[in-house]
Amino acid sequence: MRTTFLLEIKRVLSLKNISVFLLFFGLSLYFVYFGCAKYREFLIEKQNFLKYENLKISHYLNYEQYGFSGFRVLLQPSPLIVFCHSSILSIEGNINTKSIINISSVYKGQKIFTNNGLVGDFSTLFLVLGSLLMLHFGLNTFVSIESLQFHKTRSYIFNTLCCRFTILIFYFYSVTVAAYFFARVLGVSFSKTDTAIFFKYSLYVMLFITLFYILGTGMAALLRYKKIFFISAYLTWFIIIFVVPIIYNMALEKRAKTIQSNEIVNIKKLNNSKRFEERGEAYFKRLQEKKVKEIRTLARQFVEEYIQNILPLNKSIEDNLNKQVNELITRHEKQSTLFPSLFYSFLSKEFTGMGYYGYQAFLSYIIELKDNFFKYYFDKRYNHIDQSVESFVKNNENIFQSQAALPDNHWQGMGITLLYCLLLLGPTLLGLLRTAKQPKNSEPIKLDIHQLEMGKTYFYHSRDPKQKNGIINYLESKRAVIIDKPDPSRHDPGTSLNSWLQFEIRLYQQNKHTNFHDFQVRENLQTLGVTRQQLNQKIKALDNEVFYSAYLALKLAQNANIYVFDDFLYRVSKEFEQAFKNAIDKLKPHAIIIYLGSHLFDVTVKESHQQPMEDLRLVTVDLNAISLR
Structure with a gap:
């Protein structure tokens, strides 16, 4: 084993390979640096956001203006976003007395030039280049059929596979560790939970690229090192990394069309509010003869009825929409575990808190905040008429801190990917052993x-x-x-x-x-x-x-x-x-x-x-x- 290990070190660390390793390492640190820079920019924007929201309050003359304009809520990603910063855009929710819930990404000014390209962050680097390198090294584990048949022994095959894999996985895991500490050096602070989640995520990254190492070695063995096997191997890689996710996402988008559109939901909520307002308009016409004080009391009662009846009705419409979305997300999560490249992409977004579940948590927070703001607004408008406008927001409630988390089925996804590795490893070893001991293609001719x-x-x-x-x-x-x-x-x-x-x-x-x-x-x-x-x-x-x-x-x-x-x-x-x-x-x-x-x-x-x-x-x-x- 020691002999094989020393030889594999020399083979893997050839001058050409060292250049490739250094390039990959440099790119990984560059993407982390770029992610940290974008995260720092976001934190600066966050302070400007808070400053602007606080200044707006002093410009409102009354609560009617405040209720109409409302305030914004900013989604703050987990610090782990520095490793997957393709998704960094300022996502904001608008809270006011309107029935429409509005969440949008800021895409104006300098934001329209934000483009990370095909491989634009640390996680995508491993998805594309990491898997490609492992496939390449797997294809070249054994130089040729002649080399295999020259050695023939099982110990040589097992030792070579294990030694080369150990060297490669040590390098790639070292890159992830270096990237983590590089981000800390650049001033990004990670909690203990963030650190634990990152290294759990890194384990799946290593398992994911291991799959391509075994795939490369297996294809070389089964296709007997023919010229076409290189083309077949890289074509298979392209299909797994790019084609399958594209086709699946198209199918997912098609399934999502079964969910009610936002505009239909808004129309339903608007109709509920409109019917209530029409009834209220007829009701207030009959009150024209009464005193102002009595009118205010009756109006307050009418508003309380709105809060008790119409508000929950509209909220139930939103809840029904969210239920449909959550069902599709859960189905998508389960299906993605069956295909490693899909689960890799799903996991890369979720572990930063900016995936589907992070967005749904932000939406739930917006809905809850909107309900509370409704009650606050009506109370201030009808019970504190002559008071100056006070901000509803306390203790930076208009900043939603998204939490880093792994989906519930991440162990299941890892287990399925590990199963694929083992299922590929069996035929790979059999193919290598059969190739190594393959006799010349003819029947033995006896000599005396x-x-x-x-x-x-x-x-x-x-x-x-x-x-x-x-x-x-x-x-x-x-x-x-x-x-x-x-x-x-x-x-x-x-x-x-x-x-x-x-x-x-x-x-x-x-x-x-x-x-x-x-x-x-x-x-x-x-x-x-x-x-x-x-x-x-x-x-x-x-x-x-x-x-x-x-x-x-x-x-x-x-x-x-x-x-x-x-x-x-x-x-x-x-x-x-x-x-x-x-x-x-x-x-x-x-x-x-x-x-x-x-x-x-x-x-x-x-x-x-x-x-x-x-x-x-x-x-x-x-x-x-x-x-x-």
């Missing part, structure tokens, strides 16, 4: 290996890949060491040759089924002419034949009775072929060498006199008398 002699080299001639693969499948089942020509680009080309060798040596040492001698690797490297300078270079910077030599040195260090080469020398240089023959000469006395190839050239015979060989023919050869290039 008991007739083969130690210390001799045999050549099996075949131009049919299926025939060669059949031989390989059979000999591999007899614990022969199979050596084919590797593709350097599919064996961690970003690491140094020495790091790659050390990692492979440790893996072989940990494999109980392999009789491996690490000292033999060093001797083989010297025989094959690999220099120390070449060992320190990255694989992608080396000539292919240098990597072939290192690969061969590693394979020949396995102590086996049979070594099988699959056209290993095809199209290599004369120098490499000679180095290969030198290495085989040291090995020959203790093993059987079988070379599977499509051509053989006898160096003792002129090219014009070369005789073609028949397929499926096993012959004894002298490596020094032939060329296999």
Whole structure:
């Protein structure tokens, strides 16, 4: 595990990846800084808002004016809004004696230029770029099928998956912790409740991006690293992150149309008030002959009747509307838990107090405040006629502090996302194991290996890949060491040759089924002419034949009775072929060498006199008398 962990650190922390990590970290801090700046601007606007509302009171000549104009109530978000500041707009409710409840966002002046873009805050950064990065690292957990089939062991697959995941999740969680403390450094104060909610939210963020890590690894395994698998993986990511939420929100908007419109609700309330006013107008006409004092007393009684009858009637209309809205929100909340990207967006709004439930709490506060203001207004107008206007608002009642909270089903949402991770993990592991141990695509062809002699080299001639693969499948089942020509680009080309060798040596040492001698690797490297300078270079910077030599040195260090080469020398240089023959000469006395190839050239015979060989023919050869290039 330690060996794998060290290698994965080198792979994950390559120069290119470090640049990406630093960019992501910088963007996260920038968005937090931007969110904090907007939150400070809001607090300044809040003070100006309070100052203006207090100044208005002195300009009212009587309570009739005060009742008609009323006052405004400002929705103040939780400090956690700095992590999801796309929703920051000044939301205000207007309280007066009119029957209409008016809540609106301030969208004028500098506010019309507020635009955060596609990825405009900390939470959206993780939704889009965080998931994309985890998908990318999942896709590249294992370089290729060749790399998987080269190692084959379950421990290698499990260790690589766990180590890479640990490194990545540690980085991303560190980003969230750094963002939290950066906001505190910038002067944003979080309560203990806010802090607990933020870190619970962060847990879901980590779980959400983990899903994409497993998805990437799984798609690579199941699609067998074909060219189309990258396109399929990124297309799947795009559908999950963008397409599904768009389609769902369109459906949600359509369902919302079943709720009574605001204007219909206003008309119902207006009709109730109008009928009462018409009855009142006829009633007051009959009082024209009476004294003023008596009229005031009767008018007060009439107003009290309005408060007792019409006000509750109109409130019941609002309550019925809110009930329908709450039912749709609850249904939306339950449905969003079934799809991680929907629940992520839902949770990101709710944990700041600016989501659906935060708005409904603000609306309930407005309705309650409006009812109390009605009673206050009628009392002052009819019982304190000659007094100067006093503000209804006490102790900043016109500021509604939205509370940070997680929805009741957030644990359910986390559980369902975790279930998706586990459901994906099963096929992913099976796919990786099956890919790693996938035999060549042909039926085994038996060879009578008991007739083969130690210390001799045999050549099996075949131009049919299926025939060669059949031989390989059979000999591999007899614990022969199979050596084919590797593709350097599919064996961690970003690491140094020495790091790659050390990692492979440790893996072989940990494999109980392999009789491996690490000292033999060093001797083989010297025989094959690999220099120390070449060992320190990255694989992608080396000539292919240098990597072939290192690969061969590693394979020949396995102590086996049979070594099988699959056209290993095809199209290599004369120098490499000679180095290969030198290495085989040291090995020959203790093993059987079988070379599977499509051509053989006898160096003792002129090219014009070369005789073609028949397929499926096993012959004894002298490596020094032939060329296999």
